[in-house]
Amino acid sequence: MGPECAKLSIFFIVSWLCNGVRSNSVEQKIYVLLNNTVPCVRLLNATHQIGCQSSISGDTGVIHVLEVESDLDWVLSSGPNPPYMVVMEAHLFNRTTMTRMKGSLRVAGVAVVIPKVGPPQGFSPHNSCPNEGSGVYSSSYGPELAGCNTTVWNPLGNGLSYEDFSFPIFSLREDNETEVIRKCFREHNVAVNGSTPQYPLCAMQLFSHMHAVTNTATCMRRNDIQTSFGIRPEMVCDALSDYNVWGSVVPLNNTAKGHQEIQSVVIAAAQLDGRSFFWDVAPAGEGSITGFVTLLAAAHALSTVPEPERNILYTFFQGETFDYIGSSRMVYDMEKGTFVIDLENIHSLLEIGQVGLRSGSRLWLHSDPVSRRNSTVDSEVGKFVKNLKTEADGFSFSFAEPDITQPLPPSSFQRFLRARPIPGLVLTDHQSAFNNRYYESLYDNAEYLNVTYPPSLTAEEQLEHVTETAMALAEVATVVARALYRQADGDVAQLSNISADPKIVTQMLYGFLVQTNNSWFRALLSPEVQNILGPHPPQYYVGVSNSPVNTPTRLVQYILANLIGTPRNLTQEQCQNPEGVEGESKELYSYYWVQGPVPPNSTQGEAYCVRASVRLTKAYSPAFELQDYSSQNYSTWTESRWKLIRARIFLVASRELELMTLGVGVAVLLTSLLVTYFVSTKADLLFSSSREPASAAY
Amino acid sequence: MTTLVFFGCTFIAFGPAIALFLFTIARDPLRVIFLIAGAFFWLVSLLLSSLVWFIAVQISNKDSASQQKGLLIFGVVLSVLLQETFRFGYYKLLKKANEGLLALSQEDTMPISMRQLAYVSGLGFGFMSGAFSVVNILADSLGPGIVGIHGDSQHYFISSAFMTLAIILLHMFWGVVFFEACEKQRWLSLAVVVTSHLLVSCLTFLNPQYEGSLIPAYLIVFLMGTWAFSSAGGSLRNLKLCLTCKDKDFLLANHRPR
Numbered sequence: 001m002g003p004e005c006a007k008l009s010i011f012f013i014v015s016w017l018c019n020g021v022r023s024n025s026v027e028q029k030i031y032v033l034l035n036n037t038v039p040c041v042r043l044l045n046a047t048h049q050i051g052c053q054s055s056i057s058g059d060t061g062v063i064h065v066l067e068v069e070s071d072l073d074w075v076l077s078s079g080p081n082p083p084y085m086v087v088m089e090a091h092l093f094n095r096t097t098m099t100r101m102k103g104s105l106r107v108a109g110v111a112v113v114i115p116k117v118g119p120p121q122g123f124s125p126h127n128s129c130p131n132e133g134s135g136v137y138s139s140s141y142g143p144e145l146a147g148c149n150t151t152v153w154n155p156l157g158n159g160l161s162y163e164d165f166s167f168p169i170f171s172l173r174e175d176n177e178t179e180v181i182r183k184c185f186r187e188h189n190v191a192v193n194g195s196t197p198q199y200p201l202c203a204m205q206l207f208s209h210m211h212a213v214t215n216t217a218t219c220m221r222r223n224d225i226q227t228s229f230g231i232r233p234e235m236v237c238d239a240l241s242d243y244n245v246w247g248s249v250v251p252l253n254n255t256a257k258g259h260q261e262i263q264s265v266v267i268a269a270a271q272l273d274g275r276s277f278f279w280d281v282a283p284a285g286e287g288s289i290t291g292f293v294t295l296l297a298a299a300h301a302l303s304t305v306p307e308p309e310r311n312i313l314y315t316f317f318q319g320e321t322f323d324y325i326g327s328s329r330m331v332y333d334m335e336k337g338t339f340v341i342d343l344e345n346i347h348s349l350l351e352i353g354q355v356g357l358r359s360g361s362r363l364w365l366h367s368d369p370v371s372r373r374n375s376t377v378d379s380e381v382g383k384f385v386k387n388l389k390t391e392a393d394g395f396s397f398s399f400a401e402p403d404i405t406q407p408l409p410p411s412s413f414q415r416f417l418r419a420r421p422i423p424g425l426v427l428t429d430h431q432s433a434f435n436n437r438y439y440e441s442l443y444d445n446a447e448y449l450n451v452t453y454p455p456s457l458t459a460e461e462q463l464e465h466v467t468e469t470a471m472a473l474a475e476v477a478t479v480v481a482r483a484l485y486r487q488a489d490g491d492v493a494q495l496s497n498i499s500a501d502p503k504i505v506t507q508m509l510y511g512f513l514v515q516t517n518n519s520w521f522r523a524l525l526s527p528e529v530q531n532i533l534g535p536h537p538p539q540y541y542v543g544v545s546n547s548p549v550n551t552p553t554r555l556v557q558y559i560l561a562n563l564i565g566t567p568r569n570l571t572q573e574q575c576q577n578p579e580g581v582e583g584e585s586k587e588l589y590s591y592y593w594v595q596g597p598v599p600p601n602s603t604q605g606e607a608y609c610v611r612a613s614v615r616l617t618k619a620y621s622p623a624f625e626l627q628d629y630s631s632q633n634y635s636t637w638t639e640s641r642w643k644l645i646r647a648r649i650f651l652v653a654s655r656e657l658e659l660m661t662l663g664v665g666v667a668v669l670l671t672s673l674l675v676t677y678f679v680s681t682k683a684d685l686l687f688s689s690s691r692e693p694a695s696a697a698y
Numbered sequence: 699m700t701t702l703v704f705f706g707c708t709f710i711a712f713g714p715a716i717a718l719f720l721f722t723i724a725r726d727p728l729r730v731i732f733l734i735a736g737a738f739f740w741l742v743s744l745l746l747s748s749l750v751w752f753i754a755v756q757i758s759n760k761d762s763a764s765q766q767k768g769l770l771i772f773g774v775v776l777s778v779l780l781q782e783t784f785r786f787g788y789y790k791l792l793k794k795a796n797e798g799l800l801a802l803s804q805e806d807t808m809p810i811s812m813r814q815l816a817y818v819s820g821l822g823f824g825f826m827s828g829a830f831s832v833v834n835i836l837a838d839s840l841g842p843g844i845v846g847i848h849g850d851s852q853h854y855f856i857s858s859a860f861m862t863l864a865i866i867l868l869h870m871f872w873g874v875v876f877f878e879a880c881e882k883q884r885w886l887s888l889a890v891v892v893t894s895h896l897l898v899s900c901l902t903f904l905n906p907q908y909e910g911s912l913i914p915a916y917l918i919v920f921l922m923g924t925w926a927f928s929s930a931g932g933s934l935r936n937l938k939l940c941l942t943c944k945d946k947d948f949l950l951a952n953h954r955p956r
Contacts, residue, residue, distance in 0.1 A: 026838040029845045029854070060842045184847060200852050205842060650843025653852060658702040661856050665709030668863070672714035673721075680721040682940050687813075687931040 032184075034177050034647040037111070040169040041279040042210040042640040044219055044237060045323075046623075046630040050161070051210070051279075051640075054109065054168035058207040061085035061108025062652065065185045066092050076104050080196045083108035085204040087172070087181055091119050095158040102165060109168040109206045111647070113178050118443025125277040126440035128157035134323035134635060136414040137407055142370040145407035151432045153409050154439050161277050161440065168206040170647050171278045171442070181649055188651065199654030206647050212237035212640035217629040219638060237638040238544035241620040243553050244326045245272070245316040247299065247560045249488075250307050251588035251613035258337030260345055265311045266488045267349040267424075268480070269327070269412050270295040271320040272552055274540040276442045283445040284540035285513055286436045290356030290449065290473060292316055292556060293508045297477035297500040298484065300563035305497055308490030310347055314564075316556050317412050318619040319542040321440060323635035326619035327412035331419050332634075333617065343416070348384055348487060349424030351413045355476055356449050356469060357435040361397045363476065364431050368408050371421035380423035384487060388425070391482040391495070395475050402431050409434075427480070446513035446537070463510050463518045470506035477505065508559065513537050516555065523597040523605060524562045529554060530595070544639050545620060557616060561592045565612025575609035590614055700841025707839055707859035711832050715825055715866050722817075728810055729818045736788060736822025736873075743784040744830065747777035774899045781823070782892045785873070788819055789880050812881060813874070813930055820873015824866035832862040850906055857908040864915045868898060871919070871926035878929040894918055 042051035062081045066072060066088040075084045085108050086101065093112045101107045129148035137146040144150070172178045184202035191197045211234075212219035219237035226233040252260075270292040274284025299314050319325025333339035355363065365385055372378040389399045408414055411426045429435050438444040446452065451469050453462040477500035485498055507520045517533040525533070532538075538551040549557075568591075570578060575593045578584035584591075589611040596605035623634035630636065679686060723729045751773045759765050792815050803809055810818075835858050845854035872891050879887035898918055904910035 026835050026845070029848060029850055030838060030843040032847055200844060200846055202847070203843070648843075649847065651846040651852065652842060653700070653703070653844045657852070658700060658706070661706035662702040662709075663706070664856065665706035665713065665859075669709040669713035669717070672717040676714070676717040676721045685940055686936050 031648045031650045032180060034172065034181075034649065036173045036175060036177055037170045037645075037647045038278040038281050039206075039208040039645050039647075040165070040171075040277055041208065041642065042164075042212060043240075043322075044212055044214070044216045044636075044638045044640065046217065046632070046636040047215055048162075048164065049212070049214060049640075050164050052165040052167065052169045052208065053210040053640075054206050054208045056209045058205045058209075058646070059083075059085075059108045059168055060203055060205040060652075062201045062203050063087055063181065063185050063189055063649065065182060066097075068092075069097060072097060072100060076100060076106055079106070081201060082106035085109050085111065085206070087111045087113065087185070087204070090114050090123075093160075094123075095160060098160060098163070098165075101167075102163075107167055109170070109204070111170045111172050111181075111204065111206070113172045113174055114442050115174050116445070117447055118438050118441065122156040122437030123443060124154055124157045124437070124439040124441050125160040126154055126157045126275075127159050127162055128152050128154050130154055130157070130321075130410040130440070131323055134328070134415075134633075135408075135410060136368070136370075136417040141418075142368075142407065145370070151406055151409075153432075153434055155433050156437060157439065161275065168208045169277075170206055170208070171281070184649055184651075199657065200651040202649060203652045204647065204649045207644045208642060209644070210640040210642050212638065215630070216636045216638045219640070220624075220627075220629045235641055237640050239621060239624045240319055240322050240325060240542050240635070240637045240639055241545040241618070241624075242273075242318040242326075242542050242550045243557075243616040244318055244330055244619045245553060245557045245560060245614065245616055246330075247314045247564055247612060247614035249302060249312040249564070249613075251585075252311070252313075252340040253587050254340060254615060255587045257340060259342045260340070263311055263341055263345045264347045265313045265341055265345050266347050266484060267313045267315055267416075268295055268298065268484055269315045269317060269349060269351040270353075271412060272316045272318045272326070272540065272556060273321050273542045274444065275321045275440050275542075276444075278442070280539050280541045280543070281442060282440070282539050282541040283442065283513070283537060284440075285444045285446060285449045285451075286354050286356045286438070287440055287444050288540055289509070289512045290354060291352040293505060293512065294355055294473050294477045294480060295352050296508060296556070296559055296563060297474060297505045298481035299560060300504060301478060301481035301498045301500040302485060303564045305485065305494040306491060308485055308488035310488035312484055312488050313341070314560065315412075316553075316560075318550065318553055319621075319635065319637075320412055322542060322637040323621075324412060324415045325542065325621045325635045325637070327415040328634055329619050329622060330617065331415050332622040332625075335419060339617065343420045343422070346416070346420075346422050348380060349413055349416060349422055350384070350480070350484065350487070351411050351424065351426045352480065353409060353411055353426050353428040354434065354436055355427060355429050356473065358397060358429045358472065359435055362400045362431075363397055364428050365399050365401050366406070366408050366411075366426040366428060367401070367424070368413075368417055369404055369406070371417060371423075372404075374421055377421050377423050381425065384423060384425055384483075387486045388427075388479065388483040391479045391486065395479055396472075397475070399427075400431075406432060427476075446509075449509075449513065451509050451513050459515070460519060462514070463507055463520060464503070466502050466506045467509065470509050471502050473509070474500045474502035474505040504563070511537075511555070512552070516551070519598060521555065521559075523595055525555075525558050525595060526593045527595050527607065529558070542619075549616065553616070557614060558592060558594070561590065561610055561612040561614040562594060565589075565592070565610040565614065568609045568611050570609040572607070572609075578611075584611070588613060700839060700844070703839045703841065703844070703855055704836060707832070707836055707855050710856065710859035711828060711836075711862040711866070714863065715821065715828065718821060718870075719825075723821070726810075729814070732792070732810070732815060732818045733822040733825070736819035737826035738822075739784045739788045739819075740781065740823045740826040743780045744777070744827075747773065747780045750776060771900075771903070774903075775896065778892070778895050778899050781827075782876075782895060785819075785823065785876055786880070789877055792819065812877060816874045816877030817870065817930070819877075820870040821866075823873060824869030827869060828862045828866040831865060832858060851908065853908060854906070857905075857912060860912055861902065861915065864912070864919050865898070867919050868895070868915075868922055871922040874926040874930055875922065894922060 040052040042049055042053050061083040064075050064084045075086055083106050132147050188202040189197050222236045271288050274282040274287045276282045317326030334342045367381050392399050413424050413426055416422050449469050451467050453465055481498045482495050511518055511521045515535050516538055517535050532551045540552050543550055572593055574581050575591045578591050592610045594610050596607050598605040621635040623631035623636045723733055754769055758769055839855045844852050846852040876891050898915050901911040901915055
């Protein structure tokens with residue numbers, strides 16, 4: 001029967017036959033759908049598939065809640081009702097337990113209950129040596145430094161994010177739903193006094209079937225077959241991609257690509273994305289937000305002073321977590337002459353890495369020991385370091401350089417070095433291993449960065465409340481901005497006028513870490529993109545190419561435009577198309593129609609036009625452009641497609657009850673066949689009465 | 699593997715109906731036609747009652763639980779009355795059709811007796827109402843879950859199947875008794891049929907106390923069955939004769955006067 005088949009009459013009959021008023025669907029009586037779940041999905045690169053998947057019709061298992069590690073024995077050996085769906089506390093979600101479960105056929109799937117605050121000893125599902133295959137260090141470039149030989153950057157990384165699991169893994173939040181699961185488990189699945197638990201048992205079903213398998217080359221080939229021969233092509237995977245954001249102090253002509261004669265550019269870079277074990281939840285607090293918020297604040301500080309001699313280019317790279325998608329694409333474009341500058345125009349580069357968790361009062365300036373063997377590069381780097389150190393005088397922190405034999409930490413700068421020995425520095429809060437104990441994990445969030453507010457504050461007051469983290473980052477931003485100005489040969493007399501505003505830093509941190517839907521973000525965005533704002537922080541997972549621009553990318557684009565741009569007296573039409581307006585140029589600037597702040601005692605702000613040299617460029621790995629799906633040089637990460645992601649819990653009946661039902665059914669059928677046959681053969685006899693001899697019925 | 703439950707429940711709910719169809723209906727095309735026409739009449743009655751129900755729900759206060767409960771009772775009563783009205787309409791139609799058939803027929807006896815029509819149309823009603831009451835429950839019985847996460851009884855599927863079986867059988871018996879009553883203009887019997895139908899439908903309000911609804915329902919099935927048996931010409935004596943296998947003598951004895 002079709003679902004629409006007389007819905008009302010079915011409703012009527014069901015409610016008539018069942019018990020009534022409250023429930024109108026049998027399904028609601030059987031299943032509890034879990035809404036607050038996030039799955040782990042399959043990603044593929046040139047050689048591997050990673051992530052998780054269920055079978056095509058979902059994986060079902062009896063729930064077993066793990067509280068201590070020894071509970072796992074019940075799941076893996078002693079429990080009488082396999083397969084089991086393991087619901088575990090986050091502290092058990094580690095390499096040991098996952099490896100044990102991976103080898104067992106008695107595990108149908110895993111659901112991890114994620115608390116807000118991470119385990120104190122730290123947790124990182126990422127590799128211990130992030131992006132080791134796509135950085136600059138290889139057998140041909142500093143072979144003694146390749147593969148984290150000298151420094152393990154993420155010693156807490158257990159590599160779970162890069163494992164391939166054949167069962168589904170979902171995350172649950174610590175909320176009512178999880179309580180329902182626990183209650184169901186306690187009521188039905190807990191054995192009393194060592195006896196085996198009695199049916200009906202509480203079970204869970206997870207759907208996360210993935211369409212792509214093996215590796216990117218395989219799934220892209222299948223995509224091609226689908227598009228060339230399929231009537232309704234069904235893609236199996238999509239390349240991870242989004243957009244980079246760039247902005248410059250002196251506007252760059254967007255139509256003149258390739259080498260620019262007179263340009264000498266100092267690049268200030270940061271990364272925009274992060275990831276976690278689960279799909280599309282990546283808070284990336286310390287991992288990315290501290291870096292790009294600092295850079296945004298520095299860019300704002302520099303917008304108040306006259307333009308320096310050299311240009312400064314702010315770049316925000318997307319997809320860096322997945323083998324440097326954004327930076328490798330920008331370098332590729334520069335090499336091909338399809339970017340506004342090329343590699344020769346780059347004077348020097350400063351990348352801001354993780355800067356939110358200082359241990360002590362020092363920040364670290366990492367440089368590349370291999371390129372510094374060249375004396376010109378070494379002296380340039382030395383000058384840059386000196387600039388930064390000078391500017392840090394009088395602040396609560398100082399800069400230091402790690403040991404000269406230490407390689408660069410994972411950074412976008414490495415992709416520039418692969419192309420050219422550019423003098424550059426990576427600014428971080430760690431000397432060797434990351435200070436971040438939750439690198440690329442779910443716990444790298446506002447709480448971890450101590451961006452917390454007194455509970456008495458309203459949302460609007462929280463937005464204005466300057467946290468200590470914001471103060472610290474504003475200081476770093478001030479120093480970075482002054483050093484960049486000096487590096488760009490700006491007027492030294494102006495240096496004291498450059499200072500980052502802690503209020504703007506705190507507003508950005510609030511927007512990027514707590515909730516995007518705040519009055520400050522609303523004022524900076526154009527009216528038609530307001531719908532990307534929500535009462536939660538955005539997710540920093542890069543996502544796939546067939547979706548629109550990612551929320552963080554869009555936010556950074558608009559914020560950068562507002563912070564370094566200038567308001568223009570243009571109408572909305574002129575703002576959309578400033579062609580022919582005196583003094584305006586579409587080639588040099590982008591024009592943004594922004595909503596404007598809402599004045600007190602009013603509901604609607606006055607929208608106006610902002611012009612800024614801020615643009616998006618594709619962060620789409622060159623490997624896909626070149627159709628080299630097993631590329632060694634470029635990122636080949638793709639995300640599998642899927643049809644259904646769902647999690648639900650319900651009770652399952654014992655085999656005996658099911659067999660009994662079937663037995664009764666068969667018995668009823670056979671008996672009625674026999675009786676009917678008997679009656680119909682003897683109908684003449686049975687239904688003939690002496691009173692009515694004629695017309696015997698059957 | 700809840701396909702087991704699915705087949706078990708299907709066999710329980712429709713086993714007897716299928717057996718009856720195979721042995722008594724399927725061979726005779728005329729009976730098949732009347733069966734389907736009966737099912738159609740039941741469907742039309744359902745359509746009407748669901749229409750009324752739909753309107754009533756729209757104009758009612760959706761937040762008031764007592765009003766919704768009252769509405770449900772009203773719906774059940776209305777639906778039962780409509781079903782019985784349509785049974786009466788079908789009887790009238792068959793009466794007409796039978797005259798026509800007699801006129802067309804080359805023999806001078808009717809090709810199908812009124813009693814047979816009563817049985818066939820009752821089974822038609824039963825088939826359709828059974829299908830509508832249990833099909834979406836059967837769809838959900840494919841699993842993987844069973845009812846009970848909110849604390850309901852896990853015997854929901856099997857009790858629904860048995861209730862459906864009871865309703866199918868009852869429709870058959872009601873058909874026989876109803877037509878007989880109409881033929882003989884015994885209005886009291888008619889009233890008993892309608893009342894027992896109302897009673898059985900209202901018994902389902904006792905769910906999920908399945909014993910509370912199933913036991914009285916089967917009691918009514920037994921009583922109605924006996925009544926239908928006797929009004930179809932059966933008697934205890936015949937049954938005894940049948941069961942003691944004295945049919946041969948009886949047949950011989952019975953044949954002579956013919």
